[in-house]
Amino acid sequence: MTQSPTDIQAIFNRIAPVYDQLNDALSLGQHRIWKRMTVKWAQPQAGDTALDLCCGSGDLAFLLAKMVGKRGTVIGADFSPQQLEVARQRQQSSLYPIQWVEADALNLPFSDNKFDCATVGYGLRNVIDISRCLEELYRVLKPEATVAILDFHRPYNETIRGFQQWFLEQLVVPTAEGLGFKEDYAYINPSLERFPQGREQVKLAQAAGFTQVKHYAIALELMGILVMTKPRID
Numbered sequence: 001m002t003q004s005p006t007d008i009q010a011i012f013n014r015i016a017p018v019y020d021q022l023n024d025a026l027s028l029g030q031h032r033i034w035k036r037m038t039v040k041w042a043q044p045q046a047g048d049t050a051l052d053l054c055c056g057s058g059d060l061a062f063l064l065a066k067m068v069g070k071r072g073t074v075i076g077a078d079f080s081p082q083q084l085e086v087a088r089q090r091q092q093s094s095l096y097p098i099q100w101v102e103a104d105a106l107n108l109p110f111s112d113n114k115f116d117c118a119t120v121g122y123g124l125r126n127v128i129d130i131s132r133c134l135e136e137l138y139r140v141l142k143p144e145a146t147v148a149i150l151d152f153h154r155p156y157n158e159t160i161r162g163f164q165q166w167f168l169e170q171l172v173v174p175t176a177e178g179l180g181f182k183e184d185y186a187y188i189n190p191s192l193e194r195f196p197q198g199r200e201q202v203k204l205a206q207a208a209g210f211t212q213v214k215h216y217a218i219a220l221e222l223m224g225i226l227v228m229t230k231p232r233i234d
Helices: 005-027 030-042 059-068 081-091 130-140 158-178 182-186 188-194 198-207
Strands: 049-053 073-078 098-102 115-121 141-152 211-218 223-229
Touching: 005 030, 005 081, 005 158, 005 182, 030 059, 030 115, 030 141, 030 211, 030 223, 049 059, 059 073, 059 081, 059 098, 059 115, 073 081, 081 098, 115 130, 130 141, 130 198, 158 182, 158 188, 182 188, 198 211, 198 223
Parallel strands: 049 073, 049 115, 073 098, 115 141
Antiparallel strands: 141 223, 211 223
């Protein structure tokens, strides 16, 4: 059964208090490496205006802030007010100002050609219209800007895919159940079944207008990073 936007928003509101704890535990801390890779591929520069879409509790936004520096601007946008509240609380120990905005990834409240770079962490899989989300990212990015999107990836290798299913069903869900969030994390596997694999993501990005599109399968193809650049307008 497909989750509605309201259902997905409710899930992320509920899991906000344990989101970071579970990410660390279930990835053995590896998600922090993947996020640093994502930010590097987005190519933020000092003084840039950067967007972290579907920012959750703010990991990628904080990494972007370090790269763009105090002369730059980072906006973290998410549709979950509870996730944004966690991000604001974390920001109290940060040296860099970040703006937190509650926003719909399919209808972003930003002007055209606003951002020099962007990231998305574990968000594209959860939007109800991936093509529309990519089009919105294209619209708000400046020409020649790059966006990097990190998410789960459904491996082409059936053996690895079997391991991924086992991991999600036998480790992720039981761990979440121990914290009272079994149903909220059980949705990951079905959402992954609907999520386009790397080659299809590339086609969707190109259809949205992006060029220099590449999907990098990482962590034995269990994760992927889609990197795409908006072309220069002559």
